[in-house]
Amino acid sequence: MSVETARRGDLIGAALAVAMSVLFACVVIVGKGLLQGEPPFTLLCLRFGLTAAFLVVVAVATGQPVVPERGERLGLALAGVFGYGTESALYWAGLNHGSAASVTLLFYLYPVWVMVAASLLDHRVPARAIVLAVGMALAGGAVVIIGGSGIDIETVGIALALGCSFAYTAYLVATDRIAVRTPAMTTGMWVAAGASLANLTFALTTSSWRLPTGDLAALRVLAMAAFTAGAFVCMMSSLRRIGAVRNGIIGVIEPLTVAVLAALFLSEPITASVVIGGVLILGAGVIATVGGRPRIREPDI
Numbered sequence: 001m002s003v004e005t006a007r008r009g010d011l012i013g014a015a016l017a018v019a020m021s022v023l024f025a026c027v028v029i030v031g032k033g034l035l036q037g038e039p040p041f042t043l044l045c046l047r048f049g050l051t052a053a054f055l056v057v058v059a060v061a062t063g064q065p066v067v068p069e070r071g072e073r074l075g076l077a078l079a080g081v082f083g084y085g086t087e088s089a090l091y092w093a094g095l096n097h098g099s100a101a102s103v104t105l106l107f108y109l110y111p112v113w114v115m116v117a118a119s120l121l122d123h124r125v126p127a128r129a130i131v132l133a134v135g136m137a138l139a140g141g142a143v144v145i146i147g148g149s150g151i152d153i154e155t156v157g158i159a160l161a162l163g164c165s166f167a168y169t170a171y172l173v174a175t176d177r178i179a180v181r182t183p184a185m186t187t188g189m190w191v192a193a194g195a196s197l198a199n200l201t202f203a204l205t206t207s208s209w210r211l212p213t214g215d216l217a218a219l220r221v222l223a224m225a226a227f228t229a230g231a232f233v234c235m236m237s238s239l240r241r242i243g244a245v246r247n248g249i250i251g252v253i254e255p256l257t258v259a260v261l262a263a264l265f266l267s268e269p270i271t272a273s274v275v276i277g278g279v280l281i282l283g284a285g286v287i288a289t290v291g292g293r294p295r296i297r298e299p300d301i
Helices: 003-031 041-062 073-097 100-107 110-122 128-148 155-178 184-205 217-251 253-265 272-290
Strands: none
Touching: 003 041, 003 217, 003 253, 003 272, 041 073, 041 184, 041 217, 073 100, 073 155, 073 184, 100 128, 100 155, 110 128, 110 155, 110 217, 128 217, 128 253, 128 272, 155 184, 155 217, 184 217, 217 253, 217 272, 253 272
8 A cells, every 4th residue: 555545544534533523523412401311221222223224224225235244243243232332321321420521521531542452452552643642632622621511520420431431442442353344334333233222221121211302302313313323434434544543532523523513503602611622632633644653562572
């Protein structure tokens, strides 16, 4: 592969990671207020189940396979159930024991865990530019999140938020290695189905099956699923091009995007913290895109 081809792939992968973050931010904006204090499992089950259904329809219409390649099926199913499904459940459960800012701040430690995990598994030392980008992304995310509201979280909330961060790390690193030959749309479909199954299990075992209520609840759930479907395809396509580490760094743009969309559609103000944090996050994204690739760790003698 030529340097020019590799650079083009990096730019496309970074653009897909940005699109993923924007689409996930749209999910947050559309779904805001749907829970009304109820446990999240029913909403998440419906969201991911409809996401899988949307991707099945699109896959069939475009001639894409609905079953992953041999050797990747079980891994993708487990990634959906125990990775993405568990991550989403832990995140929303954490919101019952701390402010959204606190839980989100701890969750966005995941780029660090991804970088460490990828380095250990691949026996590669992260490029200095990648380490710098991780630091800038974390700092920018912290500024945006803390500037939005204060830090307030219980001990159990810390445990849930960190568990969420670890679960998402495992999901990203595993999917990056498992889904090698399966198309991105098929991968997203199976992950969504697994996440839906996980949250259905949580809802039934905790006797917390509650349908979302409120204005246009059904349409908003459908919109959440549509945005999630697009985000999943962008995520899987991005992972193939730039890997889990750089995808994770650029993914920190999501809280910034939420703040911007909230200002546009919910009339929430853009604060100085959003501007400062946004500059750091965008700078991290640029560095992650154009930064050097990891180098091979020399073996011990």
